[in-house]
Amino acid sequence: MSATQSSQAADASAPWPTELRVAKDRRTLTVVYDDGASFALPAEYLRVTSPSAEVQGHSPSERKTVPGKMNVMIIGVEPVGNYAVKLVFDDMHDTGIYGFDYLRRLGETHAERWAEYLSELAAKGLSREPARR
Template sequence: MAKSDPWPTELKVDKDRRLLTVAFDDGASFALPAELLRVMSPSAEVQGHSPEERVTVPGKKAVRILRLEPVGNYAARIVFDDGHDTGLYAWTYLRELGEHKEERFQSYLAELAAKRLSR
């Protein structure tokens, strides 16, 4: 990680376990819904090994975060109540999701509609 990369100062799961708030040392803060984190998991199970292999994950509207586990000093593993736990969310990836949350979510909704899948 480059010296200038933002560093997380707080990761906090809300009481309903549906929202992860990530604050960074540059003052930026993002509230990331569990659904978005789950369907955009950086795991090979979701992302595949190429863009063509990426999976559109349906049915995660009510997914919750069970726990966060630190991975070294660069990421966190998020364990979801549907059993998914293989994604390692690097600090830079969490930042990217926060900065592009709305576009990512709208793109996801469009994919679901195109494939006739539901949240």
């Protein structure tokens, strides 16, 4: 079996989302996988962990801590091929491509990543509250 065939075989056995649902209040994306796992991912969490270059940078040292997104909402979910979705937020951020494997990792590591995010905000003197206009 070639490396490509092996990779495809591994991908075929990976948990696959059977449902992606945005809550009526647009503040949560629920992802249900075919192995029974289910994750309710808050819009704020998804926004501040966006896989976009704007948030992640082009290396770990460039990653940004995004403040002020406590009230952000998901206004669109667009399929990207058969491996991901592009989420559109009401702050017009729409450049993150959320692979189904990335959504799974976000669900599995939600508590740790969220605690880390809150610590980063505090350390940088930033807030979850939106900036006043």
